[in-house]
Amino acid sequence: MSKAVRFDEYGGRDVLRVVDVPVPEPGEGQVLVQVRAAAINPGEAKIREGALHDRFPATFPSGEGSDLAGVVVGTGPGVDGFAAGDEVLGFTDERASHAEHVLVDAANLTAKPPNVSWEVAGSLAIAASTAYAAVRAVSLRPGDTVAVSGAAGGVGSVAVQLARREGADVLGIAGPANHDWLVGHGIKPVAYGDGLAARLTGLDAFVDTHGDGYVRLAIELGVAPDRINTVADFAAVAEYGVKADGSFVKSAALLAELAGLVADGVLEVPIAATYPLTEVRAAFEELERGHTRGKIVLVP
Incomplete structure (x- = not known):
């Protein structure tokens, strides 16, 4: 048994x-x-x-x-x-x-x-595959600035690292307890809560792993819908026409690639x-x- x-x-x-x-x-x-x-x-x-x-x-x-x-x-x-x-x-x-x-x-x-x-x-299968798909969906280029909500969570912690590997400047929205971890991975930490919009300037893209109004915030900040991806707010997908690429991209080949990045010490x-x-x-x-x-x- x-x-x-x-x-x-x-x-x-x-x-x-x-x-x-x-x-x-x-x-x-x-x-x-x-x-x-x-x-x-x-x-x-x-x-x-x-x-x-x-x-x-x-x-x-x-x-x-x-x-x-x-x-x-x-x-x-x-x-x-x-x-x-x-x-x-x-x-x-x-x-x-x-x-x-x-x-x-x-x-x-x-x-x-x-x-x-x-x-x-x-x-790796769900969180890392989802992060990979979400980052790919917003078409990052070197020098872009992208914000990631839930930046220290299961999906977000991988997404911020993959976004940095694309050459983007990454703003990681997270609580103060996770700011040192983000800084250690080359991410600029941004505290959530009152005044967040003023702390998110010059955005080219937005990856939402948390939900709770972040897609609406990205739209209000002028980010184009085709450069916003959410894995948590499916109502916002219908309302704003943003992307919702996620874990449906998982495959053994992708997992082998992600596991290789971990093994090489370039992804935590x-x-x-x-x-x-x-x-x-x-x-x-x-x-x-x-x-x-x-x-x-x-x-x-």
Whole structure:
């Protein structure tokens, strides 16, 4: 048997439970992975609450989780690129990675570089892919000035670094506790709150990872809609015609590229906290409090 997170109805953290399930058998093109790390994401909380039912309905009992890193323990027919004992990272679209074992399509896996930690490897699929897509969407050029909201969060902390790699001057909107971290990565920290508009001058682009009115602010500051991307305010996409590129770009090839940047020491994925699988409720409690730097990770 193997442990996995399940919920039987929409609701708060209290609907989450960890149950024993049979270890799955890999089918055609599938790889069975023993999970070493699996990040949690804000979208997973929204799905569990039912807030995204129209876009991502759950069927019960439901598992959860997309990101993962672990060790291959078995492969199904037609899998040539992986073998038992391989260390891998990747993603599943079956809401299943918050578990001790998970079946993954071989096409959604790539090798884990030896010098990338399990926690970081298990955090790349959603946050880093989303950051990559969001930065690409605003078409940065050397010398541009771009603001990033939620600049120390799971997506934002990667987005600011990728924007700097494009040669842009990056204004990172974050609380004072994260300003030193931003400065250490070549980012100009900007405090959120009253007077923010006056602190954001000369913007060419805006990456919104937080929501809560930042798209409207960018429009008011004169940023062109086609150079604004949000991963958090989908109502603003319809209202203002801005972009909403996000995690749907994830692929094994992109994850290999991002993992390579981490391995080379040019990209940091901050890990805010780790929790055992049995403390999944506590992990989401910390996530929902906000103000964490980087990712929260389950370690089965």
